[in-house]
Amino acid sequence: MSPSVDYHCHCLASNSAPPPPHLPSSSYSFHPLHELFFCEECDAVRCNRCVSVEVSGYYCPNCLFEVPSASVRAEKNRCARNCFMCPNCRNTLSVVPSDPPDMDDGRSPSAAVSAVGEPPFFLYCNHCRWDSAEVDITFEKPTGLAAQLQKYEDSAPDSLEFERLKEHFEPFLRASSSSALAGPPPTAHSHHPHVNPITAAASSALARDIPGVGKYTPHPRGRRDKGPRDDMVEYRSRVEVGGSSTMGEADVEFMRHIEEVSEVAALEQRWANSWATSLHTSDLKPLRIPLHSKKSKRCPTCRHILIKPEQKAQSVRYKIKLVAANYLPSIKVALPQPMDLVRRGAQAARPPGGEGNSGANGLHAGDTYPFTLSLTNPLYDPIQVRLSVQRQIPPASTTVASDAAPVEKSRRPPFAVSLPSSAFPIAAFAEAWEYEDDEDMFGVDDDEFGFEAREKEGKAKNKTVGVLEKRANVTVVGGEVVIGKDAKGEVKFNMLVSYTYRSDDPLPEDDVRGTPSRTKAPEMKTFSFYTVVNLGSIVPRQETKMDTDP
């Protein structure tokens, strides 16, 4: 695995320090930079785990039809056109005509027939060769298949049961919503999306029908609602599930006589259904394709929009897109192997595609490795960056006294990291560098690169920690990691990055949001964020080697 840098999002936790990197769970709070968002209003990083998501539009992933949200519910979140999934392999099914009737040789088939093909039509899977004629589903015409299938679907026992259930709860829902409107609106209600009438009704029904299941009471206020719940008449299902023992016996009989495994529908093929279905593969029905959605994302605290896609389903543009990559410097870590440095100095050819080699060899215990961090500034202003390794004892974990003792040993990392201690500048991002389209531009780059490499070769002996290279809006700094003699595991450490920038447009809203703690001078601002740097895993030292080592 090549070395990586991930960025921390504290996800609204009060403690903004990241968890220690050696905990497996810590990976959940770190994300690649390009997956993060940035809320300008809160001046904070947001990730996919903490943003609130809203659906801004539905579309079918197969026919790419944009389904109006009004009809999404009626169509049960599935495509109501010609899109079906193979029940066997989940591939998209295509409509095929039957084989044309045998013609006399030399006579071309009539034009009307050959245009669309011969009925009956059926659905065919290009991948596993399943076809709907196997389950006796054929169509008169190749269009509007969903409408033609509608009658099958509506007569299915599960959808009938669902309709009945909806009917049953309808009066209760109406009553509860009207009573909620009539009574004083409970303020806590809006903060608990789980306590909607449907959940309450379902939980009440469950508690009544199944002994031993406690009622779902999110807060004591629930008792007040008890009255209307008990008014409900008992629901009787169309089919008694427990009663029909014959079905189970039939299944046993079927399983006893199977000749091929493929006769039995796999769990994966059956569990998409809402109802217990038969075990026979031959009973599988084509599935309508579930819709996908375009989502807009909001900051969880200030509710400002971070992501707002364009209306068109297949557009990849966004009306609003506040991603962290436009605000935070991006950091790339590299671990030049000694071999690598030599090769680079000699300007030797490297085999194409072999660029992933560096760092793949692993780190050996007891050795010292230099590494480089190249920071790229996305801002139009120059920034001053300061790096520091996070102190290993985060304040939060001290509260867990009982856990502290065993953790203590593992907390001390078996390696020491040194980073440049002083702040260093990164030049501003300028649009011009993006347009390095021309050859001569690259030539300049190449020369510069060559110089730097040669220079670095000389320097490498005496200086590995500090600023190594500055070009355009990129600054490369070097660090060093000393790995303990009997170290194992991964070289992974949390790094605090703070950068100072000049906010040169003193907009009024800027002044409001700038918290005093962050603002040093009137127009200088500092922003800090945590990253985790993973340099790779340590190769444990061989016993024999250890002895020879002084």
Added chain:
Amino acid sequence: MDTPIYYAKTEFIETDTGNKVSRRATIAGPQNIILGGKTIISNGAIIRGDLKRTGPGHAVVISLGRYCLVGEGCVMRPPYKTYRGNFNYYPMKIGDHVHIGANTVVEAATIGNHVVIGKNCVIGKFTIIKDCARIADNTIVPPNTVIPALALFSGSPGRFVEDLPESTQEIVEAHTKHYYTRFQPIER
């Protein structure tokens, strides 16, 4: 980080618009193939521009946009079908910033911009891949599949796995441009 990927200068032909085509690639019917510029055709790739619609004159069979990469050993073949009793090939259109991994077979009808296709994939006939989609390595995409924008597909048959991040376009664009600048000749 900026390590160049070297190739022997004699092994590739560079065009005025910066396309780099390997001499060891098989380009059939070059008059029917359009390369947008700064596109790399690697060693051992096979591009079948000769499989054109029946009829006189030349037609565009395969068009690739800018900053594309056709990996080593890839096969690019226009899709075909029999419609109203006539067998025909249909053109294949590929957008900008499309990388296709090594040993992948592509018979797609349309591939959008900023699409990344992994190694050892099979992209079936008449597949439509929308912008910024990504196909994982070793994926089999059956014929006539539609892959929506910003979707990751993988498996056999290729299925939707997850939505890609909103910044995929920028990432892919930076990656393809970076790859092109790293792809440098060396005298041997």
